[in-house]
Amino acid sequence: METPVQNKPAAKRQYKFDTKVQYLKYKVLREVAREAWAGTLLENILDIPKIIVPGKVPTMRCCVYKERAILEERVKIAMGGDKNNPNVIEVIETACDECPMGGYEVTNACRGCLAHRCEDACRKGAISFDHNQKAHIDKSKCVECGMCAKNCPYTAIMNFKRPCVSACKVNAISMNEDKAAEIDNSKCISCGACVYQCPFGAITDKSFIINVIDMIQKSENNNKYKVYALVAPAIGSQYSYAKLGQVIQGIKELGFFTTIEAALGADMVAWMESKELAECGDYLTSSCCPAFVDFIHKNFPDMKEHISHNLSPAATIARYIKSTDPSSKIVFIGPCTAKKMEFQKESVRPYIDCVITFEELQALFDSKDIDITSLPEAHLDNASYFGRIFARSGGLADAVKQALTEQNLNDFELKAVSCDGIEACKAALLKKSKGVLDANFIEGMACVGGCIGGAGCLTHGEKNKAEVDKYGKEALEKTISEAISVVKLPE
Amino acid sequence: MKVTVCIGSSCHLKGSRRVVEGIQYLIAENNLKDKVELGGTFCMNNCQNGVCVTVDDKSFSVSPDTVEDFFKTQILANV
Numbered sequence: 001m002e003t004p005v006q007n008k009p010a011a012k013r014q015y016k017f018d019t020k021v022q023y024l025k026y027k028v029l030r031e032v033a034r035e036a037w038a039g040t041l042l043e044n045i046l047d048i049p050k051i052i053v054p055g056k057v058p059t060m061r062c063c064v065y066k067e068r069a070i071l072e073e074r075v076k077i078a079m080g081g082d083k084n085n086p087n088v089i090e091v092i093e094t095a096c097d098e099c100p101m102g103g104y105e106v107t108n109a110c111r112g113c114l115a116h117r118c119e120d121a122c123r124k125g126a127i128s129f130d131h132n133q134k135a136h137i138d139k140s141k142c143v144e145c146g147m148c149a150k151n152c153p154y155t156a157i158m159n160f161k162r163p164c165v166s167a168c169k170v171n172a173i174s175m176n177e178d179k180a181a182e183i184d185n186s187k188c189i190s191c192g193a194c195v196y197q198c199p200f201g202a203i204t205d206k207s208f209i210i211n212v213i214d215m216i217q218k219s220e221n222n223n224k225y226k227v228y229a230l231v232a233p234a235i236g237s238q239y240s241y242a243k244l245g246q247v248i249q250g251i252k253e254l255g256f257f258t259t260i261e262a263a264l265g266a267d268m269v270a271w272m273e274s275k276e277l278a279e280c281g282d283y284l285t286s287s288c289c290p291a292f293v294d295f296i297h298k299n300f301p302d303m304k305e306h307i308s309h310n311l312s313p314a315a316t317i318a319r320y321i322k323s324t325d326p327s328s329k330i331v332f333i334g335p336c337t338a339k340k341m342e343f344q345k346e347s348v349r350p351y352i353d354c355v356i357t358f359e360e361l362q363a364l365f366d367s368k369d370i371d372i373t374s375l376p377e378a379h380l381d382n383a384s385y386f387g388r389i390f391a392r393s394g395g396l397a398d399a400v401k402q403a404l405t406e407q408n409l410n411d412f413e414l415k416a417v418s419c420d421g422i423e424a425c426k427a428a429l430l431k432k433s434k435g436v437l438d439a440n441f442i443e444g445m446a447c448v449g450g451c452i453g454g455a456g457c458l459t460h461g462e463k464n465k466a467e468v469d470k471y472g473k474e475a476l477e478k479t480i481s482e483a484i485s486v487v488k489l490p491e
Numbered sequence: 492m493k494v495t496v497c498i499g500s501s502c503h504l505k506g507s508r509r510v511v512e513g514i515q516y517l518i519a520e521n522n523l524k525d526k527v528e529l530g531g532t533f534c535m536n537n538c539q540n541g542v543c544v545t546v547d548d549k550s551f552s553v554s555p556d557t558v559e560d561f562f563k564t565q566i567l568a569n570v
Contacts, residue, residue, distance in 0.1 A: 228533065248500075258499055258534035324532045379500035476504060486498040486511050486531050 021201035033367030081206035095202035109156035167197035192337030192455025232334030236471025237464035245377025263383030265317030270399035290342035291446035318351035335454025357456025384483035393450035421448035499534035502541035513558035
């Protein structure tokens with residue numbers, strides 16, 4: 001752990017993040033950003049690992065040299081990573097601990113009991129016993145269902161599955177010949193679940209913070225062009241150590257011209273999507289979550305005509321901002337690693353210039369020593385309650401229902417299914433593809449809980465949903481039509 | 492004539508929606524749709540004096556209560 005800075009206790013600084021892996025990643029981003037602001041990144045790049053791991057005593061790995069070798073890789077990823085890899089999610093091979101991957105195994109805790117519940121629970125007949133009555137699993141028969149482990153009274157059967165593999169619900173992670181994790185880009189939806197779950201921080205998302213710093217600096221205090229920050233509504237559940245208005249002021253102090261809620265784009269999308277739904281005569285799947293959209297393209301290509309034709313909320317409002325200020329640069333700040341893929345798509349590139357996460361925003365604040373808790377509170381109020389609750393699972397369907405009512409499309413009967421997490425999305429899409437799902441609107445959120453469960457969030461807590469709802473209720477505008485009355489909707 | 496109303500957060504909280512709606516209504520009532528182009532923008536860097544409105548290159552501070560007066564003197568009179 002880092003020595004406490006100034007008069008803040010170490011626990012408090014760590015408290016900004018869920019895990020020490022996030023904290024380590026943050027420190028690298030912060031140091032890279034510090035050098036980038038000063039224009040000294042290239043000359044001091046090699047010093048960064050030593051700043052983070054000083055001295056000779058290792059705290060994370062076998063020796064400080066390995067720690068620093070891994071940090072060098074982290075620095076590269078903080079600077080944009082491997083340009084030849086189109087995926088924004090990347091494995092740091094040297095950091096991968098090559099965890100055991102044997103699947104279900106009987107451990108020493110097996111007492112050789114008489115009950116043999118494991119044997120009864122196994123439908124594949126994969127369990128046998130040696131002369132000490134100790135259980136053994138026949139790997140050629142085992143299908144990894146886990147019933148034996150569930151039924152053992154001594155919890156003696158363990159699942160040695162890698163955390164990254166467990167986290168990846170789209171089966172994009174396998175092992176290469178060196179036993180390091182490998183991502184299959186043709187399956188990966190860049191949701192970042194593995195990034196958040198790898199206990200060694202060996203899988204991480206590429207960062208574009210130096211592009212943002214460059215954009216801000218070259219704007220010459222927003223005189224040459226203006227740099228707008230577009231924040232995702234999940235921000236309502238983040239930076240809980242400060243007030244939201246202070247975060248917005250902090251963004252201004254970083255050099256952004258102003259901050260706008262992506263939730264206003266969500267209001268616009270809810271309005272247009274409900275109309276599209278009522279007119280389409282069939283069913284629609286939502287287009288807000290880029291990982292969900294990517295999942296459909298990769299796994300259910302026949303269903304892609306049913307993806308709503310609206311751009312995502314962020315791209316929708318960014319397009320509007322560009323129409324009012326064509327030379328502007330727009331940076332999306334959110335919880336999402338898949339957004340880092342989305343903004344590179346041809347359909348979105350003209351509107352969004354860069355994407356960073358809440359983690360990266362925290363690193364940017366601290367790279368300029370901005371203590372947001374000491375700042376005055378700025379305002380953030382563009383969207384309605386309904387635009388803001390897009391950040392949590394179920395919010396989008398609620399907003400579409402509201403938009404139908406506000407547009408007097410009461411004859412249309414909405415049958416919405418809100419899919420919370422990519423596994424639920426997969427189940428619903430599978431049912432729909434077989435014609436056994438009675439729904440005309442499928443809301444898909446790849447992260448469990450919705451955007452508040454995104455890999456780029458600082459914290460993922462039980463209270464986050466309530467926080468987003470609270471933030472939603474604080475909006476000045478109570479209806480979608482009021483919120484969007486000030487913007488022109490695209491034709 | 493181009494009329495731009497700030498719809499950034501500060502001005503929004505000071506009532507920019509009602510200012511936009513007021514101007515929209517008055518434009519329609521006076522049949523000026525072809526002559527006045529009404530648009531929005533996010534922040535004019537003058538938040539203390541919001542709601543900020545520009546008419547071509549001139550800046551004004553308008554509130555929902557003064558929108559009718561503003562329309563008469565700055566838009567209707569000059570169009």
